[in-house]
Amino acid sequence: MKIKTAIACVVVSIVLMAFAEKGGSLFHVPAGWPVPHYDFAKNKLTQEKVDLGRLLFYDPILSRDSTISCESCHSRFVAFTHVDHALSHGINDRIGKRNAPALMNLAWQRSFMWDGAINHLDMQALAPITNALEMDEQLPNVLEKLRTQSRYRFMFERAYGDTTISTEGMLRAISSFMVTLVSSNSKYDQVKRGEANFTRQEENGYALFLMHCNACHTEPLFTNGEFSRNGLAQDAVLQDLGRFAVTLQPEDSFLFKVPTLRNIAYSKPYMHDGRMKRLSDVLKHYASLHGQGVHMNNTLDQLPSFSSEQQVDITSFLLTLSDSTFVMNPAFSYPREIIASLTKESN
Ligand code: HEC
Ligand code: HEC
Structure with a gap:
């Protein structure tokens, strides 16, 4: 040197x-x-x-x-x-x-x-x-x-x-x-560490989340790392076969990796093709699966038709996954210094 x-x-x-x-x-x-x-x-x-x-x-x-x-x-x-x-x-x-x-x-x-x-x-x-x-x-x-x-x-x-x-x-x-x-400093994390409390609405949303969403979007990472269907209609334009492209197993057609829900308020639009612009669209989607029985997926088939109040509760819980210290962290910014x-x- x-x-x-x-x-x-x-x-x-x-x-x-x-x-x-x-x-x-x-x-x-x-x-x-x-x-x-x-x-x-x-x-x-x-x-x-x-x-x-x-x-x-x-x-x-x-x-x-x-x-x-x-x-x-x-x-x-x-x-x-x-x-x-x-x-x-x-x-x-x-x-x-x-x-x-x-x-x-x-x-x-x-x-x-x-x-x-x-x-x-x-x-x-x-x-x-x-x-x-x-x-x-x-x-x-x-x-x-x-x-x-x-x-x-x-x-x-x-x-x-x-x-x-x-x-x-x-x-x-x-x-x-x-x-x-x-990212591990959202309100959710602070509640888990005993540094903050959920509001009643967030608490209700969390209970619904644990019952109906956590099987796939598993805490604390809010994903189980598996590939799954979540009941989306196939996209006629892109015809994305998802996991099938990797495994070539027909049963893997249209499976996509379960995405984390951490920081979901920041990361719109949603889904592999970005088809949903708002969290309310996502909640409406899950509520619409009720009783369809066509998804061959027990968790999805058993989803209730969430009332609009429940949809708002779940959304308010999802908003507690926002970690502003993560998106503002100067160590992750443009490396000016x-x-x-x-x-x-x-x-
Ligand atoms: C033109 C836009 C674009 C650029 C530039 C880009 N990415 Fe991506 N990145 C994507 C898309 C789209 C995906 C998902 C692709 C897929 O699923 O086939 C992705 C996926 C990823 C993933 C996987 C995340 C996960 O959860 O599976 C990582 C990690 C990543 N990109 C890092 C990088 C890095 C590092 C670079 C620069 C070397 C980069 N990306 C440049 C669009 C981009
Ligand atoms: C059977 C597994 C499963 C269950 C149960 C499930 N999801 Fe999902 N979720 C997925 C998969 C897979 C995707 C990605 C689908 C795609 O893009 O094609 C997804 C996508 C999402 C997205 C968009 C994430 C992003 O970054 O684009 C949100 C938000 C979401 N789910 C919320 C929920 C909520 C709220 C519940 C409970 C009401 C729930 N999910 C139940 C598997 C599941």
Whole structure:
């Protein structure tokens, strides 16, 4: 390592550590939550990798014409989903095939994408980078572009101890940032910790939720991680076969991953194709399943025809899953302070 680089490394590290300390520890398992699925032994979490991953997540350099970053479709203020788009919009405004999921608590997730096509978080970023409707870039080009930038040579060296910029290093850094996106400070969590109380309406909604929704949207993650049908009519336009595309088992047709309901107030529109704009649409949908008996799913077939009052109660409970400290967390924002400290060093 050249002396100048070594000194710069120390200076930037001190500046960034000062920021990191304000944000608290990188990752912790909230009380009462299960053991994460992500194997931290294979990708040890360090502030340096998280910083690099955050820089990459917000950098359109990963797309063919440097216009689209991960953040284009996964914005912090809406719990890392796509602002107001039913289907994601990628390069040249090409319309994708599905609604961008909100990103949080990914370390507990066993499979990714609405159909579970990806089973390891470290592989996830490859999909949008190479998808023609999203970032439309090729991996060798991405690596080449990163290698031409001193800021990336520097950040890779800081994260991995040498200037080699490899696919693996890039993917692990992006994962490192993504696993830090933990949301566990909603009103619901505060109630569970004894720091707040539900209103009577929220309490009623919670009771209904436990009875009718929790089998699939299981607390504390608000998903059981399984694939399921929730009684939506098939979409005539997209004809998305869901899980079938992965397993090729006919019984898996139209199954989609049960999405988390945490931060649901931020992450509209809803469902894999974004067909529902409001939570009230979702509640009306579930209430309409009553007595249909066509879903071959006991939980769904036994749903009552929720009264409008019950729908409002459930909605008020769902709103307690909003975690404003998550969407406002400066550690997850555009990495202005990292970029500023890097620019200062290279001048
Ligand atoms: C053009 C919009 C777009 C861009 C850009 C994009 N994504 Fe996504 N992302 C999506 C969509 C749509 C899905 C769901 C795809 C599916 O189910 O087939 C998704 C799914 C995901 C998931 C899985 C979440 C889950 O719960 O299953 C992760 C993680 C993710 N994206 C991370 C990233 C990262 C990292 C980048 C940048 C390298 C990125 N995305 C860029 C639209 C986008
Ligand atoms: C049998 C399992 C199951 C049950 C029971 C169930 N859901 Fe769902 N839910 C799903 C699946 C699967 C999806 C995604 C469907 C899709 O996009 O095709 C979903 C989607 C949702 C969404 C949209 C989430 C998003 O990010 O797009 C909300 C909100 C929701 N459910 C709320 C509820 C409520 C409230 C109840 C109880 C009244 C409930 N669910 C009961 C399986 C279930």
